[in-house]
Amino acid sequence: MKKRLFTPGPTPIPETVMLKMAEPIIHHRNPEFNEILTRVNKNLKVLFQTEQPVLTLTASGTGGVESTFVSLFSPGDTIIAANGGKFGERWVKMPKAFGMNVVEIKVEWGKAPTAEQVLAALKANPAAKAVYLVHSETSTGAATDVKTLAKLIRENSNALVCVDGITAVGAHEMRFDEWGIDVCVTGSQKGLMIPPGLAFVALSQRAVAAMESSKMPRFYFDLKKALKSYQDNDTPWTPAVSLVIGVDAALQQIVQEGMENVWARHQRLANAIRAGVTGAGLKLFSEFPSYAVTPVWVPEGVEWKKFNKTLKGKYGITIAGGQDEYKDRIFRISHLGYYDELDMITMIGALELTLKECGHSFELGAGVKALLQSLASR
Numbered sequence: 001m002k003k004r005l006f007t008p009g010p011t012p013i014p015e016t017v018m019l020k021m022a023e024p025i026i027h028h029r030n031p032e033f034n035e036i037l038t039r040v041n042k043n044l045k046v047l048f049q050t051e052q053p054v055l056t057l058t059a060s061g062t063g064g065v066e067s068t069f070v071s072l073f074s075p076g077d078t079i080i081a082a083n084g085g086k087f088g089e090r091w092v093k094m095p096k097a098f099g100m101n102v103v104e105i106k107v108e109w110g111k112a113p114t115a116e117q118v119l120a121a122l123k124a125n126p127a128a129k130a131v132y133l134v135h136s137e138t139s140t141g142a143a144t145d146v147k148t149l150a151k152l153i154r155e156n157s158n159a160l161v162c163v164d165g166i167t168a169v170g171a172h173e174m175r176f177d178e179w180g181i182d183v184c185v186t187g188s189q190k191g192l193m194i195p196p197g198l199a200f201v202a203l204s205q206r207a208v209a210a211m212e213s214s215k216m217p218r219f220y221f222d223l224k225k226a227l228k229s230y231q232d233n234d235t236p237w238t239p240a241v242s243l244v245i246g247v248d249a250a251l252q253q254i255v256q257e258g259m260e261n262v263w264a265r266h267q268r269l270a271n272a273i274r275a276g277v278t279g280a281g282l283k284l285f286s287e288f289p290s291y292a293v294t295p296v297w298v299p300e301g302v303e304w305k306k307f308n309k310t311l312k313g314k315y316g317i318t319i320a321g322g323q324d325e326y327k328d329r330i331f332r333i334s335h336l337g338y339y340d341e342l343d344m345i346t347m348i349g350a351l352e353l354t355l356k357e358c359g360h361s362f363e364l365g366a367g368v369k370a371l372l373q374s375l376a377s378r
Helices: 015-021 031-048 061-072 086-097 115-124 146-156 205-213 222-232 242-258 259-279 304-314 341-357 368-376
Strands: 054-058 080-084 103-104 128-134 160-164 184-188 199-204 293-295 330-334
Touching: 015 128, 015 242, 031 054, 031 086, 031 199, 031 242, 054 061, 054 205, 054 222, 061 086, 061 184, 061 199, 061 205, 061 222, 080 086, 080 115, 086 103, 086 128, 086 160, 086 304, 103 115, 115 146, 146 160, 146 330, 199 222, 199 242, 205 222, 205 259, 242 259, 259 293, 259 341, 304 330, 304 341, 341 368
Parallel strands: 080 103, 080 128, 128 160, 160 184
Antiparallel strands: 054 199, 184 199, 293 330
């Protein structure tokens, strides 16, 4: 059986990237690795659409976000954080662990923070040092209009605009410099199409300046140290050498495709999946759909465990389930990273066969037909 991964991280890895990572290991303090890291640093700027530094850390995306809390702020500082899912919730809990004051913008799962909510939080907390937004909330498949909110934040405060772009960068349009973003973090196992283990942190000059007044205890996640090493295309600590080699290959593939084309492909595949899902008689969960992942309600009368077991055990398809109160109630299909149109056809075909076996009443083939019509209409 050929196994296929449709989870929003880890995502599938191109064969060419896997082969590069399988080559003999090299030392990280020699010219060969320096050349690779130099190219990675250059291409990360293309990915984020920035002229500012993008640091590579050996950590998960969560580690990347932690590095921003401990490197840019001090205990007692106030930040505003939008919480509309498991990851927005994390960016509320994490700074509290470091003694920061957190103003939470509570957002219903499946929805996104509004301009009115953000503006109200800024007016009520004029001393806030930052606003943390989740560009694509992985747990709910909801996308935030970061471009609009960044402009609003800049016009109404001095707060840093900090973005969790972990499942957004590479799937959604991201123009770091043009939109006035100060911090954006992503992870390697998402749109960058390599295994987990690297985080990437883009920093504006305002964010770099904030490091000078930060009094937060830190060591490994000290972005000031990372930035100093970055100037020499180096890292302060031993990096995950094989993963850096892998992301070098993946970034070259992304740059060759072109960022606008990458964004358009993700939008096209997301629209096709949604057409296929609704064509099969299922309902979408998110009101503000992300181009990275599509959450879907488990249809009435279908038992999640049987559905998931059949899809994975019989057809080799791995998807993600719901979390917290939505466990066993929704499932999530990824279209983030190394996917094309034929992958989407496979996904919806297997979904339909599984639904039929689980007793869902619909016209077999209706989902695939709707997906094909979506792809043909581009």
